[in-house]
Amino acid sequence: MTGEHRHIGRPVPPRHHERLVRGGGRFLADLRAADVLHAAFVRSPLAHAAVAGFDATAARRDPRCALVLGPDDLAGRTAAIPTVWRLPGQPQESIPVAVHTARYAGQPLGIVVARTPTAALDLAEAVRLDLAPLPPVPTVADALAEHAPPVVPGAAGNEAGRIRFGSPAEEIAAALARAAVVVEREFTLPRVHHSPLEPRGVLAAYEAGTGLLTVHASSQSPHAMRQDLCAVLGLRADQVRVIAPDVGGSFGSKVFLYPDEAMVCAAAVALGGAVRWVESRAENFTGAYQGRAQQATARLAVSGEGRFLAFDADLLADLGAYATQAGAGPHQVTALTLQGPYHADAAAATVRGVYTTRVPTGAYRGYGMQEAAFIRERLVDEAARELGLSPVELRLRNLIRPQDLPHTTHTGLTYDSGDYGAVLRRAAALAERPPPPDDPPWVRRATAVVAAVEISAFAPTALLEAFGIAWSGWEGVRLRINHDGTVTVHSGVIAVGQGIETSLAQIAAEGLGVPLDWVRVELGDTDTAPHSDLSAQASRALTLAGGALVIAARQLAGRMRALAAGFLKAEPEQVTLRIAATADPSSPEAAFHGAGGARITWRETAHRGYRGWGRAHRTDRIRLEESVDFDPPQLTFAHGAHAAEVAVDLGTGRVEVTGYWAVHDSGVLVNPLIAHGQITGGIAQGLGQALTEEARVDGAGLPVTRSFREYTLPAAQDIPEDLVIEHLCTPSTVIPGGFKGLGEGGAILPPAAVACAVAAAVPEIAHTLTSLPLTPSRVRAALRAAGIT
Ligand code: SMO
Missing domain, CATH: 3.30.365.10 (Aldehyde oxidase/xanthine dehydrogenase, molybdopterin binding domain)
Structure with missing residues (x-):
């Protein structure tokens, strides 16, 4: 727009830095909630075992106990978590929340809810598990050995499925045959922990009167979590709101709903109240996906x-x-x-x-x-x-x-x-x-x-479809000039400490030709954000939400200019926008200029637009909001x-x-x-x-x-x-x-x-x-x- 507002390419200090460094972060454990109860999990101490008994009698008798849900209770309250990308032939199509066979040490078998976090941990220990040990299968070599114990029913030889990509086998064979040198090696890339600064965590609140479940979660994909929660709890999408507050790192470990997170939400629904779980570092080491x-x-x-x-x-x-x-x-x-x-x-x-x-x-x-x-x-x-x-x-x-x-x-x-x-x-x-x-x-x-x-x-999205991934790939943004001329961006991608809110603000400010501090970026709330299946993963947030925002800002800048031109009784091309770097939207230094010294401030343009005063002029649509979906x-x-x-x-x-x-x-x-x-x-x-x-x-x-x-x-x-x-x-x-x-x-x-x-x-x-x-x-x-x- 104007040369004064080049924001793309500038090393602007990320917006969240100072707030977080000064202790102003609002991570899951920081959120205030009235009458919140606390959850702890009963986890399998064995790698492989049939759960013959889950005796919570003592825990339930304790006055500090609000609720215990074991495998049988969960079976009546939860469905399995759906999968979205399966291998051909994969026998297991979802991840159960209610389990009667533990398949890894640390697997959640039940949830205990109590008045304090300590009480919840005490009572979880008071649950008496009766486990019938099954042979562990700790390595791939163990799993593929002859007569290996089966891990998943229906998975012959413990194989989940297989797929091949690339050149036909004959082409590979021919290339190997004509090679001067063939190097072959065996490689091992071990399991690793993501080790986010902030482990996982969920605060779920259910209001029986309205039937609304509000979930705050340290998640990198709130919309995906909402879809999974609807499937697991049998709730409608309009009953479930997922909000990601500040998220202290994720690196891929907070993409999907986990069974323990689902249990927290099931407990909130069962109690008609609020339940919080903040994962300990030890649990993160054993229970978070690797x-x-x-x-x-x-x-x-x-x-x-x-x-x-x-x-x-x-x-x-x-x-x-x-x-x-x-x-x-x-x-x-x-x-x-x-x-x-x-x-x-x-x-x-x-x-x-x-x-x-x-x-x-x-x-x-x-x-x-x-x-x-x-x-x-x-x-x-x-x-x-x-x-x-x-x-x-x-x-x-x-x-x-x-x-x-x-x-x-x-x-x-x-x-x-x-x-x-x-x-x-x-x-x-x-x-x-x-x-x-x-x-x-x-x-x-x-x-x-x-x-x-x-x-x-x-x-x-077409590529995801070709891979059989049950997700959309596009990203949407909603860009709005508010009645006072300030700017709000809504996007379904979320901030996990990577600074996306600052980058999106820079793109919006440059596209509109306004100072950076006029722009606020709102992320992480499924009630207000455009739908996003994939959100902040796969090096995609800036390319897709940013790409959508480039388009939205171009369109909205044009609409604003046309609106101002109408008020100035000029053609849009005859109007110039000049905004001083430090101006606020109502300043005369932030105005559209027409012929003969006529001008209208940015704020007044927006204000009149909201009142519909431009309707008599050439602009047939004066809503100062753009929604753009971008599918690459x-x-x-x-x-x-x-x-x-x-x-x-x-x-x-x-x-x-x-x-x-x-x-x-x-x-x-x-x-x-x-x-x-x-x-x-x-x-x-x-x-x-x-x-x-x-x-x-x-x-x-x-x-x-x-x-x-x-x-x-x-x-x-x-x-x-x-x-x-x-x-x-x-x-x-x-x-x-x-x-x-x-x-x-x-x-x-x-x-x-x-x-x-x-x-x-x-x-x-x-x-x-x-x-x-x-x-x-x-x-x-x-x-x-x-x-x-
Ligand atoms: S591994 Mo990522 O969060 O796509």
């Missing part, structure tokens, strides 16, 4: 000239005891993105979902793309070693070039725009530096560069290259990341500060998975990692001081505004970058670097086996 959990046998075929002939993988997905609502979704995305940013004559992957007696797995930041990048980039590295080529050179030879775009991969993904070579070369150049002169002889140091694409704008024509692909420098201590096996350089193309950046924060956070999480994180159980299937004592997250001192992030920008060709995603990008590449750098530092153990995390003990074992230490 990420990754993939094993792969994968191969890369390369010609003598170093041309990629085929990528091929057999992926085993540890689904845990139930296929969650998206089931093997992340693993399917691994299969879809295995080819990454490279040309290849053929590419394919098969996914087999496997049930084990562990907590279910699901979405985690990067959603299968981190796994794909690790497998692919390690294979490329190993092939380079066998061919005697530099790994960077081999990558550059095969990267898809800008002139090849748009390019459709063997799995049917169409990359829209980017310069993969420029990004890789830039990362390599940034990482180039002489080794420090003072490295002791027991330290080996090296650098590696790796590359990946990041699916964003997930997803065109195709996915858009962000991409990036990361370089890691590591120092490997040959004595202890410790890997230190001494330098890290990330170059991303996330299209048009709305807010570089937010982009920097997102990429930094993603890298930190990815480094944790590279070096320390693994959710473990013992032989009986009982969780060993139950706190941050046993489960090590990277701390500030583990993040290299030399962390450099740069952006090269190729605007998306499919998203209005040219935006691409960046929420997951930072997390996709660190494990690949670190493992490839360790391989470069200690080539003698390169072939073993296929399992994460690269803990000192694992690296030292490899060093010892290679006779180095």
Whole structure:
């Protein structure tokens, strides 16, 4: 609009920062509620057992007890939670809330509601469970062993189903046959915890008089939660309102309704009152869904000239005891993105979902793309070693070039725009530096560069339909100029600490040509937000809600101008809008100007519009509100290259990341500060998975990692001081505004970058670097086996 109000691209401090830092956050535990009761769960202490008895007599007799619901009570009050993305042949189509067989340690079997949180915990302990133990099936190998105990009825051999994506088998076979080099390796990406700062939590209040259930939840997808709650509790959509207050991180662990969350809501309905549950960290470690959990046998075929002939993988997905609502979704995305940013004559992957007696797995930041990048980039590295080529050179030879775009991969993904070579070369150049002169002889140091694409704008509804996902992919926004000229944005995406409210405000302010502080962004309430099935996940919020907002702001700016032109008795093109940066909407410094010094302030225009005074003029519609739904024509692909420098201590096996350089193309950046924060956070999480994180159980299937004592997250001192992030920008060709995603990008590449750098530092153990995390003990074992230490 006017040149004074360029907001897109400005590093505006995110709106939530100061409020949260000053303690002004309103997280689930902070919400006030009258007469609220407190919930605790009776959880299975065993990994696998028939629940023969659930005796709550003592608990119910206690005066502090308000309600106990055991498996039989829940069976009468709840239906199962529906799934939305199933594997072909998957026998289990929903997740029961009422269970009579425990299939993982920590599984909720019943709920106790009492006057205080402590009383609820006491009374939950007073419930006497009669469990008949069944054999645990803690690993995929156990599950696939001959005569393995069945986990899920109807799942032959504990297989949930399988699916194959990509080139026909004959093409893969032919490529393997004509290859000069075929590298095949086995990979393990262990289960990991999301570890959000704020664990899960629900505050559910039911009013018997009105029949309304209001649920506050630490959720990243309130509309999805409402749909699931309706299905589980048999309520109508107009009876259920879900609100996400401040959410302290989610990373994929708060996408779906969990059985324990459903129980809290069922208890509120049963009591006709308010019930709160705030998850403890220990419960989060055992009861929240986990990420990754993939094993792969994968191969890369390369010609003598170093041309990629085929990528091929057999992926085993540890689904845990139930296929969650998206089931093997992340693993399917691994299969879809295995080819990454490279040309290849053929590419394919098969996914087999496997049930084990562990907590279910699901979405985690990067959603299968981190796994794909690790497998692919390690294979490329190993092939380079066998061919005697530099790994960077081999990558550059095969990267898809800008002139090849748009390019459709063997799995049917169409990359829209980017310069993969420029990004890789830039990362390599940034990482180039002489080794420090003072490295002791027991330290080996090296650098590696790796590359990946990041699916964003997930997803065109037609694509979801093609994948059999029972969801819509579009995102809607409602943009309103209020009667006083201020601006309100409603969207179904939500803020989980990623700063989306600031980015959307910038897009609206720029589109309307107004100062940023006139714009308020309202998110997270199903009563007021446009419907959104997918909300804040899959690097999609900015591309889809932002894209919709670009369109809405353009339309509304035009309407406002036409309205002002009517009042000024001029044609819209003859009218100019001038707003001083610090003006408020009623200031003469914020006005439309016509001919001969005529002007009308922004506020007066809105005010008259609301009164209908413009109706006599050329504008036939003067509602100062726009609702736009945006369903993208195709996915858009962000991409990036990361370089890691590591120092490997040959004595202890410790890997230190001494330098890290990330170059991303996330299209048009709305807010570089937010982009920097997102990429930094993603890298930190990815480094944790590279070096320390693994959710473990013992032989009986009982969780060993139950706190941050046993489960090590990277701390500030583990993040290299030399962390450099740069952006090269190729605007998306499919998203209005040219935006691409960046929420997951930072997390996709660190494990690949670190493992490839360790391989470069200690080539003698390169072939073993296929399992994460690269803990000192694992690296030292490899060093010892290679006779180095
Ligand atoms: S793994 Mo995400 O929250 O799409």
